[in-house]
Amino acid sequence: xxxxxxxxxxxxxxxxxxxxRNQTIPEVAYEVVTGVLDDAGLNIRDIENVVSSSVDLWDxxxxxxxFLTEVVGAVMGSETRVSEDGILAALHATLNILSGGFDVxxxxxxxxxxxxxxxxxxxxxxxxxxxxxxxxxxxxSAGLQASWYMDKYGLSEEQFAxxxxxxxxxxFNNPYAYQPLNISVDDVLSxxxxxxxxxxxxxxxxxxxxxxxxxxxxxxxKEIAREKGREPVWIKGLGNCYDSHYxxxxxLTECEALTVAARKAYELAGVENPIKEIDVAxxxxxxxxxxxxxxxxxxxxxxxxxxxxxxxxxTETDGEIPVNPSGGMLSGNPYIVAGLTRLAEAVEQCRGExxxxxxxxxxxxxxxxxxxxxxxxHCVVIVGR
Amino acid sequence: MKRNAAIxxxxxxKHQSKRNDANQAEMVFEAARRALxxxxxxxxxxxxxxxxxxxxxxxRALPDMWVAEGAGxxxxxxxxxxxxxxxxxxxxxxxxxxxxxGLFDLVMVVGFEKHSxxxxxxxxxxxxxxxxxxxxxxxxxxxxxxITEYMASRGVTQEQAAMVAxxxxxxxxxNPYAHLHIPDITVEKVLxxxxxxxxxxxxxxxxxxxxxxxxxxxxxxxxxxxxxxPAWVKAAITRHDTPxxxxxxxxxxxxxxxxxxxxxxxxxxxxxDPVKQFDVAxxxxxxxxxxxAWYEAMGFCEEGEAGKLIEDGVTSMDGELPVNPSGGVLSTNPxxxxxxxRAAEGALQIHGKAGKRQVPxxxxxxxxxxxxxxxxxMMVLSSHL
Numbered sequence: 001x002x003x004x005x006x007x008x009x010x011x012x013x014x015x016x017x018x019x020x021r022n023q024t025i026p027e028v029a030y031e032v033v034t035g036v037l038d039d040a041g042l043n044i045r046d047i048e049n050v051v052s053s054s055v056d057l058w059d060x061x062x063x064x065x066x067f068l069t070e071v072v073g074a075v076m077g078s079e080t081r082v083s084e085d086g087i088l089a090a091l092h093a094t095l096n097i098l099s100g101g102f103d104v105x106x107x108x109x110x111x112x113x114x115x116x117x118x119x120x121x122x123x124x125x126x127x128x129x130x131x132x133x134x135x136x137x138x139x140x141s142a143g144l145q146a147s148w149y150m151d152k153y154g155l156s157e158e159q160f161a162x163x164x165x166x167x168x169x170x171x172f173n174n175p176y177a178y179q180p181l182n183i184s185v186d187d188v189l190s191x192x193x194x195x196x197x198x199x200x201x202x203x204x205x206x207x208x209x210x211x212x213x214x215x216x217x218x219x220x221x222k223e224i225a226r227e228k229g230r231e232p233v234w235i236k237g238l239g240n241c242y243d244s245h246y247x248x249x250x251x252l253t254e255c256e257a258l259t260v261a262a263r264k265a266y267e268l269a270g271v272e273n274p275i276k277e278i279d280v281a282x283x284x285x286x287x288x289x290x291x292x293x294x295x296x297x298x299x300x301x302x303x304x305x306x307x308x309x310x311x312x313x314x315t316e317t318d319g320e321i322p323v324n325p326s327g328g329m330l331s332g333n334p335y336i337v338a339g340l341t342r343l344a345e346a347v348e349q350c351r352g353e354x355x356x357x358x359x360x361x362x363x364x365x366x367x368x369x370x371x372x373x374x375x376x377x378h379c380v381v382i383v384g385r
Numbered sequence: 386m387k388r389n390a391a392i393x394x395x396x397x398x399k400h401q402s403k404r405n406d407a408n409q410a411e412m413v414f415e416a417a418r419r420a421l422x423x424x425x426x427x428x429x430x431x432x433x434x435x436x437x438x439x440x441x442x443x444x445r446a447l448p449d450m451w452v453a454e455g456a457g458x459x460x461x462x463x464x465x466x467x468x469x470x471x472x473x474x475x476x477x478x479x480x481x482x483x484x485x486x487g488l489f490d491l492v493m494v495v496g497f498e499k500h501s502x503x504x505x506x507x508x509x510x511x512x513x514x515x516x517x518x519x520x521x522x523x524x525x526x527x528x529x530x531x532i533t534e535y536m537a538s539r540g541v542t543q544e545q546a547a548m549v550a551x552x553x554x555x556x557x558x559x560n561p562y563a564h565l566h567i568p569d570i571t572v573e574k575v576l577x578x579x580x581x582x583x584x585x586x587x588x589x590x591x592x593x594x595x596x597x598x599x600x601x602x603x604x605x606x607x608x609x610x611x612x613x614x615p616a617w618v619k620a621a622i623t624r625h626d627t628p629x630x631x632x633x634x635x636x637x638x639x640x641x642x643x644x645x646x647x648x649x650x651x652x653x654x655x656x657x658d659p660v661k662q663f664d665v666a667x668x669x670x671x672x673x674x675x676x677x678a679w680y681e682a683m684g685f686c687e688e689g690e691a692g693k694l695i696e697d698g699v700t701s702m703d704g705e706l707p708v709n710p711s712g713g714v715l716s717t718n719p720x721x722x723x724x725x726x727r728a729a730e731g732a733l734q735i736h737g738k739a740g741k742r743q744v745p746x747x748x749x750x751x752x753x754x755x756x757x758x759x760x761x762x763m764m765v766l767s768s769h770l
Contacts (some may be wrong), residue, residue, distance in 0.1 A: 002488035005387075024515075049623075054443040056467065062511045063439065063469030066628035066757050072593075076645060078623045080475050083440060083467035084449065092464055099485035100387030101621075124446040128502075129408055205567050240462045242453040264685065372450045377463070 003268055007097045008221025008232030009383065011040030011214035012344040017178040017332045019114050020208040025059060025067045029110050032212035033072055033316060036106065040214045041228045047214070048102040052081045053089035053109035055336055057121050072108060079154035080214060085284075085338025086211060087369030087379045091238050093215045103217040104224075110210035113334035118206060126373060127245060136247075138286065138373065140205070143195035145252040145374045146289040150197065152253045153304030155292065157197050161188035161289040162310045164201050164330055172325025174357035178207045178332025188288075202288040208331040211340045213347070230384075233350040236364070237271065237382040239264025243378060258297030258370075258378035266299075269382040271364070274302045278382070279362040280349045281323045282342035284370045285330060291315075291323060298380070317359060325349070325357040339369020339379060346383050389770060390484035390492075391560045391608040391615030392600050395729035395736075396420030397491050398566040400596035400717045403501040409438075411450065413497050414455035416597035416722075420493065421457075423738075424601055424611040427571040427587050431601070432489040433462040437496045438721030440467060441511060443503040453701035456495045461700035470671070471623075472496065473724020474754020477600065478621045481764070485618075492606060496725035497597035503721075505593050517630055522582070524671060525590060527630070527758060529582035532674045535637040536584065541677055542756035543584050543690035547575035547649075549673040550715055552701055557712025559702075559741035564594040564717040575673075589673040596719035598726045605770070616732035616750070620650045630687035633759060635676065642680035642761035643753070650763055651684070659684050660699065664747040665734045669755040679753070680708075702744070710734070710742040716734040724754035728764060735768045 013035030019030055037044060052071045056064045065081035072079065082089040086109025091103040091144070151154055164186055171177035183201060191200040215225055221232035241264070243257035244250050262274075272278045285291035292306035300321060301309055309315050315323035324330075326345040333341045346365035348354040357370035364384040371377050396419025398404075398412055407415065413436070421427060436449050445451065449458075449465035456463070464478040464483075473496040480494035509523035521527075528592045535541060554570040557563035567574075570588070578588040579728075608615040624642040626633075633639070647659075656662045668683070670676035677691035686694045687708065694700060700708035709715075711730040714723050731750040733739040748769065754762035 010667055055446060056439075057444075057446045060511065062441045062508045063467070063628075063757050065468055067513065070627055071626050074625045075627050076641065079468075080466065080479060081468050083465045084447065088464055094483075096482050098487055099482040100386070101482050103484070112622065124444060124550065125450050127408075127410065127451040128445070139658045165438065182537045240464075241460055242449075242458045242463045244459060245451050245453055260765040269434060371447060376450050376453070 001023045002270065004098055005092050006218040007235045008216050008218065008225065009213055009235065009347045010216050010224040010232050011036040011220050012177045012347050013039055014097045014341060014344055015209040016176050017207045017209035020112060023235055025110060025112060026071045027066050028112065028208065028210045029108060030071045032108060036212040036214055042214065042224065044141055046104055047073060047106045048078065048104050049096055050074050050079040050108065051089040051093045053084060053336060054111065055083055057124060058111050058113060058116050058336060061227055072106060085357045085369040085371045086337055087367065087381060088240060090340060090343055090381065091240055093377060094235055094238060097215060097217050103220045105215050106212060107215060107340065108210065108212040109337045109340040111334035111336040112208040113206045114203060114208050119290060139198065140195045141247060141373045142287045143198050144247065146197050149253045149289060149293055155307045157189060158185055159292065159307040159310055160202055160289040161185040163291045164188045167283055167317060167324050167328040167330040169222065170325050170357065171331035174326045177327040179205050180327065180331060198287055204286045204329040205332045207334050208367055209334055209337055211337050211344050213340065213344060230351065231385060233347045233383050236384045237265040237269030237338040238380065240379040243376045248375060252374050255293055256295035258375065261378045261380045262298045265380040265382050271382060274298060275321050278321065278364050278366045280325060280359045281321060281366040282326060282345045283368045284338045284342055285328050288330060289350065322359050325359055335371065342369060343367040343381055350383055350385050386485055388485040388487055389605040389617060390481055390602050392728065392732035392766065393603045393612035393615050394420045394424035395603040395733055396423055397562045397598040397726060397729060398596045399562050400594040400719055404499065404595040409443065409497060409499045410452045412499065412597040413452040413495050416599040416734035417456050417495050420599035420601050426611060428457040431457045431491050431493045433483050433492045434458040435464050435466060435476045435480045435492065435494045437466040438498050439469065439472060439508065442505050442508040443499055443595040452497065459503045467602050468756060469759045469760065470720055470756020471724060471754045471762050472721045474727065475623065477725055477728040477764065478623060479616050480602050481621050484604055485619040486549055490604045492602040493599060494725060495597060495599040496722035498719035498721040500593035500719065501595050508768040521705060525582040525585050527583055528672050532584060534635045535674060535678055538635055538638050539689045541674065541692050543576060544572060545695055546589055546673040546677065547572040548695045549676045550575045553709055553713045556564060556702060556710050557716035558743060560711050561638055561744055563712040564592050585672060591671045591714045591718040594717050594719040596717065596722050598722040598729050600725060600729050600732060614736050614768055616735040617765045617770050619765040620653050621764045622646045622649055623762050628757050636759065637678040639677060640682045642759055643679060646761045646763040647683050650765060654765060658687045663706055663751045665710060665731065665744050666706060666708045666751040667711060667731045668708060668753040669714050669723060669727060673715060707744050710739065710744055724762065727752045727754060731766050735766055
């Protein structure tokens with residue numbers, strides 16, 4: 001079974017990620033609004049609805065979506081905000097279009113990660129009754145997950161480090177990436193220990209930025225893309241799933257929510273053997289080990305088998321399934337934006353417009369977003385030509 | 386819209402100042418469970434979940450993580466909506482698109498707020514740091530500015546506003562879930578209550594409540610299966626406006642978002658005389674004066690006639706168009722839930738399950754959400770598909 005109707009992506013734009021100390025939130029957002037309209041060849045008046053994604057605590061303001069209203073052209077227009085990873089805003093925009101409510105929807109996510117305390121904000125994600133008081137944040141809980149993963153399946157810190165080496169190297173091909181680095185496994189292993197077994201170079205750097213997409217119903221998508229001499233990139237399948245909140249209620253090494261989200265997306269897209277049928281994958285990996293764990297959840301290999309994938313170069317840009325040719329989150333995308341960035345990159349790959357990071361002959365690409373402690377939420381979107 | 390959807394069930398908590406016996410996730414579960422009981426459904430029957438609140442009021446980041454299981458989102462699609470005061474109504478509209486997308490048949494929407502967990506006044510003053518924060522004064526101070534303008538331009542009196550406050554609190558006596566039950570409420574009592582920001586008396590203002598409210602949508606093919614009298618969505622619309630205070634002259638009198646939403650929806654549905662054609666309206670009135678301004682903007686009366694409308698009892702329970710039989714926001718305001726409560730109360734009137742606050746023979750209901758001082762969501766529910 002496929003989607004009831006086709007929904008196309010007709011525009012993408014990203015800022016260069018990095019520390020944007022001299023720009024306000026509306027200024028950062030404005031860059032991708034004008035960028036995505038240019039890319040699609042549309043005027044702001046063509047946009048019927050805007051689905052933004054941002055989080056009050058990162059923005060340091062109540063109802064902080066209001067920072068965007070003027071910039072996205074929603075004064076006396078229709079706008080809503082998904083306060084979650086940006087890939088969920090794209091998912092919601094797809095539902096907007098499938099319902100028949102709108103034909104052309106802009107999706108935008110922003111986060112100035114450098115303006116807030118990562119420790120405090122990710123600590124406030126944990127429930128205030130049991131877990132927040134333990135001082136857990138995304139980093140320390142990831143340490144628990146990585147340790148358990150190593151213990152259960154025998155993965156090594158070296159294998160995690162290889163992910164970091166690969167993604168930082170890939171970032172040299174991506175003009176939007178914040179931190180391309182030429183590093184070795186030893187560099188990663190000898191970087192500062194933050195939360196065992198996670199070291200500084202196993203983590204995504206603090207960064208700022210924004211990303212925007214324009215989605216359209218089948219007929220409108222064809223028209224809009226034709227004007228630019230392109231074909232739309234179609235959303236083939238999507239799935240989103242939440243796990244238990246309490247870490248103790250989950251087997252952190254199984255990422256069941258990801259398996260469920262991927263299964264839904266694959267069913268809609270008609271994907272039966274992901275490693276064969278998907279040409280490139282953009283996966284949200286705020287920590288290096290997560291790229292491996294998520295590959296297992298996505299069904300690219302059996303449980304515990306992802307160490308072998310990285311050892312054998314299967315996920316390199318010239319491997320069987322290139323993973324994060326953009327450089328991924330490890331090269332610097334802020335939380336909240338990261339999932340939408342993955343989708344933008346997947347679309348660029350399907351268009352054949354990914355520049356130096358282009359994988360040849362991409363027909364089908366996978367984008368993945370995640371938030372929450374140890375990946376409580378996962379979202380998978382399959383796009384294709 | 387390509388597909389239809391209806392509200393088939395509702396559930397809410399008893400709203401009160403402080404829920405010492407339940408945390409946010411437990412309140413969400415309480416409302417969700419009551420909605421499931423209303424339709425004789427189980428958690429496993431729900432396909433997708435939308436949650437919403439004002440995250441900064443309670444100082445939580447991504448509160449959808451903590452409440453996911455309470456809302457029934459375990460191993461399911463969930464989204465978190467956050468658009469300030471309109472969060473609830475935006476979530477209601479998001480739920481509608483989700484249920485009409487063709488991908489999900491039964492969709493739960495849960496709005497919640499636990500004001501006693503945080504500091505609402507502090508949250509409200511966290512507005513744009515450049516322009517509005519230096520003069521930020523939370524809701525009463527902000528409303529006072531536009532209300533004095535409104536009184537001057539329309540000749541509305543403090544007594545007429547007090548009559549709105551009395552109507553709301555009298556209606557609330559029929560609603561077992563309402564927060565404020567003030568049996569001896571009178572116009573004199575409102576006018577003699579403490580002046581909090583001229584001309585707003587304490588009893589002109591909404592309370593801060595702890596509470597949650599859930600509704601369940603069904604797709605067209607499932608609605609009749611679980612509900613005898615489904616409340617079909619006939620139209621839904623959002624309009625946002627610039628959030629900067631200084632950009633709005635005579636804000637309450639002009640409130641162009643409500644005017645525009647009304648114009649578009651009335652035209653679509655052929656409504657020329659809203660007072661006659663709507664059987665009930667559930668509107669978002671955080672302060673008594675606002676309800677009068679909304680009467681004009683929604684076309685319930687001519688400009689400047691709102692005071693007369695309340696004096697003539699047109700909007701009281703036995704009037705031609707009962708407005709807020711539930712007691713409205715003036716009686717109950719857990720902000721993230723308030724917009725969902727409007728839709729739930731509107732649907733209850735069509736379900737014929739509104740108990741002592743039931744208006745006879747309800748076929749068409751106007752539902753309205755308001756926030757960020759100028760934003761508007763509107764929905765029309767009908768007993769007819």
